[in-house]
Amino acid sequence: SQTIHQWPATLVQPVGSPLSLECTVEGTSNPNLYWYRQAAGRGLQLLFYSVGIGQISSEVPQNLSASRPQDRQFILSSKKLLLSDSGFYLCAWSRGLVRDMYGYTFGSGTRLTVV
Amino acid sequence: GDSVTQMEGPVTLSEEAFLTINCTYTATGYPSLFWYVQYPGEGLQLLLKATKADDKGSNKGFEATYRKETTSFHLEKGSVQVSDSAVYFCALSEQETSGSRLTFGEGTQLTVNP
Numbered sequence: 001s002q003t004i005h006q007w008p009a010t011l012v013q014p015v016g017s018p019l020s021l022e023c024t025v026e027g028t029s030n031p032n033l034y035w036y037r038q039a040a041g042r043g044l045q046l047l048f049y050s051v052g053i054g055q056i057s058s059e060v061p062q063n064l065s066a067s068r069p070q071d072r073q074f075i076l077s078s079k080k081l082l083l084s085d086s087g088f089y090l091c092a093w094s095r096g097l098v099r100d101m102y103g104y105t106f107g108s109g110t111r112l113t114v115v
Numbered sequence: 116g117d118s119v120t121q122m123e124g125p126v127t128l129s130e131e132a133f134l135t136i137n138c139t140y141t142a143t144g145y146p147s148l149f150w151y152v153q154y155p156g157e158g159l160q161l162l163l164k165a166t167k168a169d170d171k172g173s174n175k176g177f178e179a180t181y182r183k184e185t186t187s188f189h190l191e192k193g194s195v196q197v198s199d200s201a202v203y204f205c206a207l208s209e210q211e212t213s214g215s216r217l218t219f220g221e222g223t224q225l226t227v228n229p
Contacts, residue, residue, distance in 0.1 A: 043221045100147055103217060104159075106160070108158045
């Protein structure tokens with residue numbers, strides 16, 4: 001069966017410090033991978049998605065970046081965090097089918113607080 | 116582009132009350148439709164889905180029927196429990212050459228009081 005791991009679960013970082021959040025998927029190959037942010041505790045904002053190694057699409061301009069160094073690994077980074085980067089970050093994967101009947105599977109999320 | 120419009124919350128109900136959360140969509144093709152649930156402090160979990168018109172998805176007492184004629188996928192439960200308190204997201208899949216993308220509604224906060 002497929003599983004998705006996301007860590008850390010919580011993180012408190014000072015303004016201006018770097019960030020690295022990691023997400024890995026097991027039990028599948030060539031998944032589509034996604035990073036979302038929930039700033040208001042409800043709505044989902046798609047930040048990045050990837051359809052393959054080294055292929056990253058950015059949905060919104062910001063001081064965050066994403067990388068996919070391996071097929072089942074997706075990393076969210078920042079060189080210098082801002083207060084506005086605080087939020088709940090969610091990683092997700094999908095089968096990448098043209099007509100999807102399975103939806104996304106989400107990780108358990110990372111609560112980031114920038115102080 | 117495709118879009119999902121979801122009933123605004125928050126919704127507050129008493130235990131054993133009937134629940135309806137409205138969801139309507141616009142899509143150019145034939146999307147699959149989903150409901151996700153997010154319990155406090157957790158990621159999203161797939162609650163139910165429907166992949167073609169007139170399909171009914173069901174899980175944990177929740178139901179939703181894919182209504183192509185009204186472009187709707189309303190979530191219902193006959194008798195809610197305190198443990199159903201969560202945020203509910205309606206979503207549809209968009210077909211793209213690189214794999215479908217999910218479009219989410221804004222979410223509806225449900226609070227069930229004992």
